[in-house]
Amino acid sequence: MSRFFNATIQENVPVHANHNLLTLSIPEGAPAPLPGQFFMLQVSRGSDPLLKRAFSIFRTTQQGVQLLYRIRGRGTEILRTMKEGAVLEMLGPLGNCYPNPPRDKMPLILAGGIGIASVFPLIEKFAGRSIVFYGARTKDDLLMKDKAEKLSKKLFISTDDGSAGSRGTIAAVLSSFLADPHSPIPDCHIYACGPHPLLRAVSEIAERHGVTAYVSMEEHMACGIGACLGCVVKTRSGYSSVCKEGPVFKSTEIVW
Ligand SMILES: Cc1cc2nc3c(=O)[nH]c(=O)nc-3n(C[C@H](O)[C@H](O)[C@H](O)COP(=O)(O)OP(=O)(O)OC[C@H]3O[C@@H](n4cnc5c(N)ncnc54)[C@H](O)[C@@H]3O)c2cc1C
Ligand code: FES
Structure with missing residues (x-):
């Protein structure tokens, strides 16, 4: 069809x-x-x-x-x-989809703002198994928080203004989590969607801790089918269109 x-x-x-x-x-x-x-x-x-x-x-x-x-x-x-x-x-x-983590890897799912829309199917898919990190500007911008809380093993929240969860970016929360000696490194895989600077920060944190991360890039799009080159990003192998070869990339593939 x-x-x-x-x-x-x-x-x-x-x-x-x-x-x-x-x-x-x-x-x-x-x-x-x-x-x-x-x-x-x-x-x-x-x-x-x-x-x-x-x-x-x-x-x-x-x-x-x-x-x-x-x-x-x-x-x-x-x-x-x-x-x-x-x-x-x-x-x-x-586009492509988030790859499944190996059975022995715990999914760490991270969303910034409306990025929650993209990762929510993963939160549902890994119900009871994933740790979710969700950041927004204010508590009013946290959508589906209660559902995410019910479906996750643990939910970390942050807001820019401190109106819910910790104050600051959700990347900082992820960083503290991975720096904790009790964190399940290297037994986890990260899946993230959000604004570009947040994804870059997640990529750096994942690399520092030797954790595999996948990021979903939300570039401006025109055709959606790889024809206009309006959504290309620089990757290790050259340039890739986010709509056709993405939107999900291994974080180390992207030249940030
Ligand atoms: C693969 C992909 C998935 C997306 N999923 C969702 C989703 O589930 N829910 C959702 O609300 N949005 C999502 N977006 C973003 C959505 O496409 C844009 O918000 C929408 O196109 C804005 O259209 P508009 O005509 O209202 O705004 P416009 O008038 O086109 O733009 C308004 C403002 O938003 C900015 N803007 C527009 N598109 C983007 C973008 N892609 N990234 C950053 N800034 C942008 C513009 O620069 C401008 O400042 C996604 C984008 C992509 C590429
Ligand atoms: S939107 Fe046209 S190539 Fe991706």
């Missing part, structure tokens, strides 16, 4: 200030999305905005595929106003 299809909005509800949860029913036979993959959504029938917008697969439920999104600019503002029954053109699922 083609990866281009029409999806119908089942629900588009606010979950927090400036964040919505969108549920879309997708046609039967559409490929099942894997943790880490994403969809491109055409939020307008006209040319404003012209380009599709990328959204990670947050969950797959009986009602359909769920996307968790932050209202950021023109495209997501239009998306926020869309009601049940509206039809959207979609492309996907696209």
Whole structure:
């Protein structure tokens, strides 16, 4: 089946200030999305905005595929106003997925801000097994915190303003965790999604401790299929398009 299809909005509800949860029913036979993959959504029938917008697969439920999104600019503002029954053109699922950790490795899952949308399927997949690190600007920007807490073995929280968890970045929390002599190094693998500087910090911390880390890069995208080169990043092997060869990369592959 083609990866281009029409999806119908089942629900588009606010979950927090400036964040919505969108549920879309997708046609039967559409490929099942894997943790880490994403969809491109055409939020307008006209040319404003012209380009599709990328959204990670947050969950797959009986009602359909769920996307968790932050209202950021023109495209997501239009998306926020869309009601049940509206039809959207979609492309996907696209990109690669988070690799499974070997059975003896504990998953350490890290999210910064809306990066939680990308890693949430992993938190569900490794229910009761993973340690989750989740950072946001303020406590109001922590989405799905209670669900993440229930599903994880342990949840560490940080906020920039100290309104929940420790004050500062979640990378600093990860760093302290790995520096603790009781940490399960080298028996863990890190999976992270968030802003570029956070992923760079995670990569440095992982390298310092000799831990394997995978990062999901959320570069600006235009085509989503490797045709426009709008999302390329420098890698050890040259340049890679995040939409086709990513969005998940081994952290040591990226030239930060
Ligand atoms: C693979 C991938 C998965 C993503 N998953 C999600 C998700 O699950 N939920 C979610 O809310 N967002 C996600 N994003 C980001 C999302 O695509 C952008 O927020 C969205 O395109 C913004 O569209 P807009 O028209 O509202 O904003 P625009 O008007 O296009 O931009 C508004 C502001 O946001 C900035 N911006 C736009 N896109 C990005 C980006 N990719 N990274 C950093 N800054 C950006 C712009 O520079 C500008 O300052 C993902 C991006 C990628 C590439
Ligand atoms: S968005 Fe066009 S190559 Fe990736």
